[in-house]
Amino acid sequence: MSEQAPRGMRLHIGIFGRRNVGKSSLLNAFTRQQVSIVSDTAGTTTDPVEKPMELLPLGPVVFIDTAGVDDEGALGELRVARTRKVLDRTDLGVIVACAADWGDFEEALLAELAGRNVPVVAVLNKVDLGGVDARIEAGLSARGVRVVHTVATQGQGILDLRAALLDVAPADFVDAPSILGDLVPPGEVAVLVVPIDKEAPKGRLILPQVQSIRDLLDHDAWCLVVKERELRAALSTLNRAPRLVVTDSQAFLKVAADTPQDVPMTSFSILFSRFKGDLATMVQGAMAVDGLKGGDKVLVAEACSHHPIGEDIGRVKIPRWLTQYVGGKLEFVHVQGHDFPEDLSPYRLVIHCGSCTQNRREMLNRILRCRRAGVPVTNYGLVIAYSLGIFERALSPFPAVLEQYRELASRQGNRE
Ligand SMILES: Nc1nc2c(ncn2[C@@H]2O[C@H](COP(=O)(O)OP(=O)(O)OP(=O)(O)O)[C@@H](O)[C@H]2O)c(=O)[nH]1
Ligand code: SF4
Ligand SMILES: [Mg+2]
Numbered sequence: 001m002s003e004q005a006p007r008g009m010r011l012h013i014g015i016f017g018r019r020n021v022g023k024s025s026l027l028n029a030f031t032r033q034q035v036s037i038v039s040d041t042a043g044t045t046t047d048p049v050e051k052p053m054e055l056l057p058l059g060p061v062v063f064i065d066t067a068g069v070d071d072e073g074a075l076g077e078l079r080v081a082r083t084r085k086v087l088d089r090t091d092l093g094v095i096v097a098c099a100a101d102w103g104d105f106e107e108a109l110l111a112e113l114a115g116r117n118v119p120v121v122a123v124l125n126k127v128d129l130g131g132v133d134a135r136i137e138a139g140l141s142a143r144g145v146r147v148v149h150t151v152a153t154q155g156q157g158i159l160d161l162r163a164a165l166l167d168v169a170p171a172d173f174v175d176a177p178s179i180l181g182d183l184v185p186p187g188e189v190a191v192l193v194v195p196i197d198k199e200a201p202k203g204r205l206i207l208p209q210v211q212s213i214r215d216l217l218d219h220d221a222w223c224l225v226v227k228e229r230e231l232r233a234a235l236s237t238l239n240r241a242p243r244l245v246v247t248d249s250q251a252f253l254k255v256a257a258d259t260p261q262d263v264p265m266t267s268f269s270i271l272f273s274r275f276k277g278d279l280a281t282m283v284q285g286a287m288a289v290d291g292l293k294g295g296d297k298v299l300v301a302e303a304c305s306h307h308p309i310g311e312d313i314g315r316v317k318i319p320r321w322l323t324q325y326v327g328g329k330l331e332f333v334h335v336q337g338h339d340f341p342e343d344l345s346p347y348r349l350v351i352h353c354g355s356c357t358q359n360r361r362e363m364l365n366r367i368l369r370c371r372r373a374g375v376p377v378t379n380y381g382l383v384i385a386y387s388l389g390i391f392e393r394a395l396s397p398f399p400a401v402l403e404q405y406r407e408l409a410s411r412q413g414n415r416e
Pocket of ligand 2: 353356358
């Protein structure tokens, strides 16, 4: 069941509805592939069709396109039985209806899924043919059911559906498994580099650092916390190499120089790009730096509202490094807390902090909004590593993402 689904398991998204409403067309639009056969003959899909995919920014899912379940007769019963079986492995239900035809049949499906504690998105498809009934829609919304309008054959509304799936997905699926505990086996050492400069808060560590230490302890890993000046000496006292070195992004260059090449190294904010956001999307976002030119507007967003002190990373250091890299004057706009702009269209790039104070769902929503607006989004650590020329090094703890980056970079003929 959805609430107990082990982390890392694919989220099973079942697509249900009457025959001919466009379930298979919707799956094809989502995957941009002809996964399921579509025709205007009712009852085209006879057996459930499964399509595993990486649904950015949600993660690994499997869509299950089912046979329409409204038909009668012996063959119909068989189909209904097969479709009902899919209900048993559905973590998230999509009920598809033709725009004007939400009725008792769909309500029964809704009740069935609700009885199983499975979250639901209602899709009113074929809105190009008109006929959305505002009262039906209001009734669904009043009961907390997310409603999305689509024209599956034209791919319309697919991004809205993506956002709705993210909103209703069970929390244990949306929450990423760990910050770094999965990167350091039990009994092995991670070295955390924490500069104590005038930007560091008095008398305490910041949340990403504290959460990282706790995560290592939760995973029975060991942890050595040092300032950047002491890293080299600290490493020389260890009798075996650490499994990971994590630094504050501000000390990236020094830490990269002092950490042996074969030791994976990254920054706290890159760890948080994976933990709170979507690392693969944000890596692609960092590559958009190469397309920036003088005069472009860049949004720098922080999830909390701390007071900037001295050489603040978001207000001073990132603008400086990025301007140097681009070789032209960029226009930076800063937002904090919940003030993420509605209209992202003026921006050529969004750079987000590690987002340690907001939950992953909120960060993923922001990523989706950027995607909808066609604006690349990345994060502090990634953009710093990129503009300092140590991007591959900073991705070394994440081989799959590094591989994806290399492929993309070679296709685009990138600088690093
Ligand atoms: N106008 C319009 N036609 C659509 C839309 N979506 C699907 N169709 C058409 O509706 C018909 C049925 O589509 P399918 O995707 O096969 O429907 P289904 O729900 O999978 O049907 P079964 O497999 O029989 O249960 C096809 O002719 C599609 O081209 C839409 O948004 N607008
Ligand atoms: S919310 Fe962002 S800016 Fe605030 S402490 Fe966390 S990572 Fe830093
Ligand atoms: Mg079908």
